[in-house]
Amino acid sequence: MIIVNFIFIIIFSLFLSISSQTINIKDYIKDKFPSIFDFYLSSLEDLDSYEKAFIDLLQKLPKEEQEYYAKEVYKNGFSLELLEKLKNGEKKEESTLDWDIIKEKFEGNKEKDEKSTSITEDKPIESLPLIIKRIEPSTVIIFAYDNKGEFLQLGSGFFISQNGDIITNYHVLRGASSAEVKTSDGKTYPITYIIAKDEQNDIIRLSVDIPSQYVYPLSLSTTVPEVGERIIVYGSPLGLEKTVSDGIISAIREVPGYGKLIQITAPISPGSSGSPVLNMKGEVIGIATFQFIEGQNLNFAIPSERIANLDLIEEKRTSVGEESFEQEEKNKKDSDHAYEAYDKALYFIDKREYEKALPYLEIAIKTDILSLKENVYSYIGFCNGELGNYIKAIEAYKQAIHIDPNNANAYYNLSVTYAYLGLYKDAIEARKQAIRIDPNDAFDYYNLGEYYDHLGLYKEAIEAYKQAIRIDPDRVICAIFRFNLGVSYFLIGDINSALNEYKILKGLDINLANELFNIISE
Numbered sequence: 432m433i434i435v436n437f438i439f440i441i442i443f444s445l446f447l448s449i450s451s452q453t454i455n456i457k458d459y460i461k462d463k464f465p466s467i468f469d470f471y472l473s474s475l476e477d478l479d480s481y482e483k484a485f486i487d488l489l490q491k492l493p494k495e496e497q498e499y500y501a502k503e504v505y506k507n508g509f510s511l512e513l514l515e516k517l518k519n520g521e522k523k524e525e526s527t528l529d530w531d532i533i534k535e536k537f538e539g540n541k542e543k544d545e546k547s548t549s550i551t552e553d554k555p556i557e558s559l560p561l562i563i564k565r566i567e568p569s570t571v572i573i574f575a576y577d578n579k580g581e582f583l584q585l586g587s588g589f590f591i592s593q594n595g596d597i598i599t600n601y602h603v604l605r606g607a608s609s610a611e612v613k614t615s616d617g618k619t620y621p622i623t624y625i626i627a628k629d630e631q632n633d634i635i636r637l638s639v640d641i642p643s644q645y646v647y648p649l650s651l652s653t654t655v656p657e658v659g660e661r662i663i664v665y666g667s668p669l670g671l672e673k674t675v676s677d678g679i680i681s682a683i684r685e686v687p688g689y690g691k692l693i694q695i696t697a698p699i700s701p702g703s704s705g706s707p708v709l710n711m712k713g714e715v716i717g718i719a720t721f722q723f724i725e726g727q728n729l730n731f732a733i734p735s736e737r738i739a740n741l742d743l744i745e746e747k748r749t750s751v752g753e754e755s756f757e758q759e760e761k762n763k764k765d766s767d768h769a770y771e772a773y774d775k776a777l778y779f780i781d782k783r784e785y786e787k788a789l790p791y792l793e794i795a796i797k798t799d800i801l802s803l804k805e806n807v808y809s810y811i812g813f814c815n816g817e818l819g820n821y822i823k824a825i826e827a828y829k830q831a832i833h834i835d836p837n838n839a840n841a842y843y844n845l846s847v848t849y850a851y852l853g854l855y856k857d858a859i860e861a862r863k864q865a866i867r868i869d870p871n872d873a874f875d876y877y878n879l880g881e882y883y884d885h886l887g888l889y890k891e892a893i894e895a896y897k898q899a900i901r902i903d904p905d906r907v908i909c910a911i912f913r914f915n916l917g918v919s920y921f922l923i924g925d926i927n928s929a930l931n932e933y934k935i936l937k938g939l940d941i942n943l944a945n946e947l948f949n950i951i952s953e
Contacts, residue, residue, distance in 0.1 A: 454478050456486075457851075463490055465783075468501050475509060485514050492517075508946075562663065562713045563675055568615045568647045570665050573599055573622075573705065575607035583607055584774065587666030587706040588637075589715070590648040591738065595639045597622075598738055599705030600720055601630050604637075605770060612639055627741050632690070633720055633733060634741050649707055651735045652714035656680050656693060664697045664719050664732075666706025680716075684731075693717045693732040708732040769798035773807060785814040805834040809841055816848055824848050839868040846878070855885045873903040877912055880919070889919045910940035917947045926951060 456475040460468060463486075475482050489497055500517055569590050575583045586603030590596070597612060604610055610622045624638035656662075663677045678696030685691055693716070695708060708717040717732030772794035779788035792814065795807045812827035825848050831841040846861035862879045869875070880895035896916040903909055917932030929951050936944035 454483070456482075459483070459486060462783075464497065464501070468497075472501055472504055475504065481511060481514055482509055485509065485517060488514075488517050559663065559677065559711075562709065562711065563665065565713055566649060566665055566707070566709065568645075569649045570707065571597060571612040571614055573597075573603055573610060573612050574619075575604050575610045577606070578608040580609070586704045587719070588612065589705075589707045590646050591636070592648050593643050593646055595620075595641045595643070595646050596626055597637045597639055598718065599635060599637065600718065600733075601628055601633045601635045602770060602774070603705050604635060610637075614641075614645065616645070618645075629737070629741050632737050632741075634718065634737055636738075636741060649709075649713075649715050651738060652710055652712070652716045656683070656710065656716045656734075658682060661711055662695055662697060662708055662716065663711075664695070664706050664708050666704075666719060678730075691734060692720075693734055695730050695732055697730060769795045769800070769803060773803065776807075776810060780810065780814065783817070785817045789814050801834055805831050805838065805841075808834070809838075809844065812841075812844055812848070816844070816851070821848050821852050837868050839865045839872075842868065843875070846882075850882060850885075855882045858882045859886075871902055873899040873908075873912070876902065877915070880915060884915075884919065889923045893919045893923075910936060910943050913939065914943045914947055918950060921951055 454477065456472055456478055457469060459478055460472060464472075472486075478486065485500075489500055492500070500513070503513055566589075571588050571590070573586045573588050575585065577583045583606060584603065586599055588597045588599035588603070591598045611619050612622060613619045620639045620641045622637045623640050626636040626638050628635040658680050660680045661677065662680055663675055665675055676697040680693055681696050682694040683691065684694050693708070695717075697708070704719060706719040707715045708719055710716050715735045715738075717734050718738070720731055720733050772791040776788040776791035776795060779785070779791070789811065792807050792811050796804060796811070798804055798807070808827045808831035812824040812831065815821070815827060816824035825845060828841045828845040828848065832838055832845070835841075842861050842865035846858040846865065849855070849858035849861060859879060859882045862875055862882065866872070866875045866879070876895045876899035880892040880899065883889070883892035883895060893916060896912050896919065899912045900909055900916070903912075913932050913936050917929045917936065920926075920929035920932065929947070933944055933947045933951065936947060
């Protein structure tokens, strides 16, 4: 029984303070790595001397290599072999959690839109450097100013027609009295007209007086993007011009107050708002709009189809100097102040300055706009969680859930926070609610299985891992699902089932398969 318990401690990372020399992983890596590393390295929990050496070496690596080794720990667990690879500088080509599996889209060419929006025929997939080189002159930085001419905020945007029309987020210009754009060649042009705007969908179309030979409009994708599809975001986060981030489409979600949104893994920061989100054909599939943090960054884009819809409800051109921005400044509502505070809070959150973000969130929470209020409570929970104020975090997440009982993200956050406190029963109940809302998230079942393991409820854990495998049977990450399933079978004495998982694992991940076999054969 002692051996079994020892194995369980190693495999499921339930380091129960077996030595006074160990130290909690969250304490040891605080402020040393990006917050996402809390997620990647969480399986370590209490560090022994080898794991401490691993963390110390990891700190000295370039960011890309840090992320590689951190993900290796998340996927395959820590091992002395991994420590040796790090010491020797060995790094194989990273295989992410199936996020390198790209689903190609095949659809016939479609008729071009008769309006100024540029919609092209189906294109071949391009290499990333070629796409970046081609889209660079199509993007702009937008500078917004108040009625005194002082800088207010900035965002990103892109040309959508040959006559100089630009698309960005509505909130980029909220409260502004004037604005100008800076093109890729460093020239600036004033925004002269608002062509159309849709505050609810956070889109605005602007006109810039610029010679047509300097305009390179982007085209909109004519097909619906697919989960798993690779994308890039090109913008100016925090004012850092010509910044490229890439990732995949991780989900298409219905978000209360926003409608259908595209969830992406590519990072979004203040200043990214309005950036084009492009597929590997260089077509716009969405507009970067906001991020929602829940222990890892969740970033969202508005589907590009709404740009076409915006054209259909095109309003009369409104001169910027006459009534548009200036009138909005005069009619500024309390909700605008709440949004401003919210944007400032996001700025500090992006810099991981959570204590500075909280006062702005307390201002933003006074809004009557429930969708904003719900997000603010979630961020209050996140900030408090990062600061170790778990009780306050729990209360904030509960407030978000009170506003929207179907907020799966808030339930996820709540379960993670309960788990930090060792309240695994509560974590299980919260995660079950997340599954009720979104029953097709394999990671929810996977984490549920881990929580059951912490409580020694191995049969329940087995059922949870089976559900994770049912949802994502073909993904690379499915190997870790089967590994944990095999260990759980072993812990209840079902050696035959454990060996069966070993056989399946051999075709998925030979290292995990060998590790499982070593456990079974102890």
